[in-house]
Amino acid sequence: MKVSVAHNRYYDYEELSALLKSLENNYPDLLNLYSIGHSFGGRDIWVLEITNPVTGPADSKPAYYIDAQIHAEEHATSSVALYASWYLLTNYGIDEEVTRLLDQQVFYILPRLNPDGAELSLKEPYRLWCGNGRFSPDEIRSSGLIEQDIDENGMLLRMRVPDPKGEWKKSAKDSRLMVQREPGEEGGDYYRLYPEGLIRDFDGIDVPIEQPRDGNLNRNFPANWAPETVEYGAGEAPLSEPEASALARFILDHPNIAGMCAYHTHGGVILRPSMTRYDSEMSPRDLTLYQDLGAVGSKLTGYPTISIFEEFTPDKSKPRHGGLMDWTYEEMGIISFGTEVWDIEIEAGVKKEAFLNFHPKGEEAQQKVFDWVIENVGELGWRDWTPFDHPQLGQVEIGGMNYIWTYRNPPGHLLENICHKNVLFNLRHAAAAPRICLETVVAEPLGNDLFKIRAVVTNHGYLPTNLSDIALKNKVAKPVQLTIELEGAELVMNPAIVDLGHLAGRNERSHPWSPWGQQWSPVGKSAEWLIRTETDQPIVRVKAISQKGGTHTKELVSPF
Ligand SMILES: [Zn+2]
Structure with missing residues (x-):
């Protein structure tokens, strides 16, 4: 009988660990569950090794590696990895593709590389958090605006502050939506928008916001690494973070890894190398195989497949440094994709202009996303602007989108479909291994x-x-x-x-x-x-x- 796992919700570390152990208890013949090391805060970094050992030991078979939640706030990635594990275990002996793959190959699935950061973002007040647990929320900024749930509603939202210098105004169609004031536009009521919080050492004039120092494990790998002064979030040295170090050791110790997928949630798109070069500088044969495999991925998921450098790096003078995929492909030659599984704008029917942009969205696009959030996420995704007496800024309003449960992750009821189509591509990519x-x-x-x-x-x-x-x-x-x-x-x-x-x-x-x-x-x-x-x-x-x-x-x- 199939073990049932609810794929319509998110799991914290304790719940995920218990689920993985129950899978191990139910599928002892196919699954070997182990910890490859500990996070900064001492949590286990679990790996599921899934194969049919009767047809040969794991290390004698071509391997496929699934990587999830290197970025703390990208909870849906962990859902995909959990679904992949469940799908493989429950379909062995039933589904031809799964049975063939587990007979011939092995899957290494890492459902949560960054468990400390994940806890910070998964629970109230749902912090935007990229890095691991090296720094606490109080330590990531030394001065200026410090994010804090000052109205104690369990969420970190935004402050809407009346300001004649402000670059925002209320939408004429819906006063809950904020649209950008145009150059030269005068004579209205204007606002500034800030993350919710208090200002350390406030001078009464400016509200400075430091870049947080929570770090980025996906800039901590030993390929083309650059220090913090060049690469934001890089860490003190390559593999300085225990999570990145444990993963690097695991990959080095498993030279049978032939393919991998690193999961993220920043737009519905499949990312392929190169991270640092134009396609014309890649080997034509490698480029072709990435395009051909990527086309299979696009067919199965509906996501376009694009080059990280050409279409996901807005400033070509600043290619990423120290990325996991840079290390696995550009150094080790493993065929690596990075799939970004969630794009709220596509879901809401907004026409995408670029895969990575921070440009303020137009009124119409915002309205579509807003309507979609109200219908599909509800209270967890949006709070109306509520007056608040701020000790430093005076009368403000607090409200807006809860980013973690809107822009960063899909609502639970959409998870299963997202997981399923992505796992189908993982299986096809795995089956492309040399044999x-x-x-x-x-x-x-x-x-x-x-x-x-x-x-x-x-x-x-x-x-x-x-x-x-x-x-x-x-x-x-x-x-x-x-x-x-x-x-x-x-x-x-x-x-x-x-x-x-x-x-x-x-x-x-x-x-x-x-x-x-x-x-x-x-x-x-x-x-x-x-x-x-x-x-x-x-x-x-x-x-x-x-x-x-x-x-x-x-x-x-x-x-x-
Ligand atoms: Zn990410």
Whole structure:
């Protein structure tokens, strides 16, 4: 019987831990649950290892890694990872795709990389929080406006402050909505909008707002890392944060990881490399495979697939530094996508102008989002402007959108559909891994107890055994090996371990062969050995080993 997990709500750390343990109790044959380290605040960072161990140990199979909630406030990412785990466990033996994948491959699923930060944002007053638990909410700013739930309604909202210098005015259609005052526009009632809070060392003139120091684990990885002065949120040094360090160790210790998806919630879009370069500077073969795999993702999720650098980096002079995907793809050559699972504007029917912009939205767009929030989120998403006597700013109003439960995360009733379509893409991406197959192992008698052993290995996967050109360039791709082990026989010629280099996937054949197109590389290779039998029943064991494409063993028992 399927274990039931409610996919229409969010879970705090205690609830999530209990759920994962109940999955482990119910699926002990498929799931290995373990902690890969502790957060700054001492919480476990859980990983679910899901495979059918009967068909081979996890580390001998191509792996797919699902990463969630590196950013504290992106709660829906954890929901997708939990759904992926549940979907794999409950559909094994029922669904063909799931059964095949768990027989041939392994999934490593990390549902919450940043449990300390998640708690801060998941519970009242629902803080906008990116980083981990190194700093408390009181420590992330030293002066100026300090966010605080001053009207004690359980939410951090906005303050609407009358100010003749203000850049906001009430919408003429709906006084709850604030629209930007145009350049040169005079003669109305104007306002300033500030996050709800008190001002430390207030000079009676300005309301300065410091960038918070909560950090960004997704700038703490050892690829193209830059310090805080260059990259906001970078941390003291690469992998200075325990969560990033534990994850990096985990990825290094699992060199079978061939594909991964890092989940976020900033717009409904699938992000692909490069993070730092134009497409024209990428390997054309890597670019093609990202576009072709991305097209599958777009078909399944409805999200467009775009380059992080070209379409998600507004200022090209400031590419991101120290990102997880930068490390996994640009350094290690793992095929990595980052999926942003939530976009309230698309949901509300607003036409998107760009994937990442902070430009104030027009009146019509705001109205659509507002109406949508009232209907779909209700009280948790919007509070009407309420008069408040601010000790420093005088008469203000507090209200507006609760960002965590509107712009940052979908309401519970939409979660399951979002999770499902994204997990379908994860499964298809996972299935694109290289998969080596020992096609034949034959023994040819040469007389005088001598035999020639010939083994042929091919790659059945979409991806090559090196995964990417960048893995070759960085010399991180281990060659495919054929090894021979003998019982009752001795090896006469050729080494027992033969390096074969790499086997191509079908990714490079995205059009019929042409002398001007991508040229094709070998998809299969062979090795030969000469052996002399020493007993009547010798055993010849040939193993094909690929770091990313799995292991396949065949045994010949005499008479050959
Ligand atoms: Zn994010």
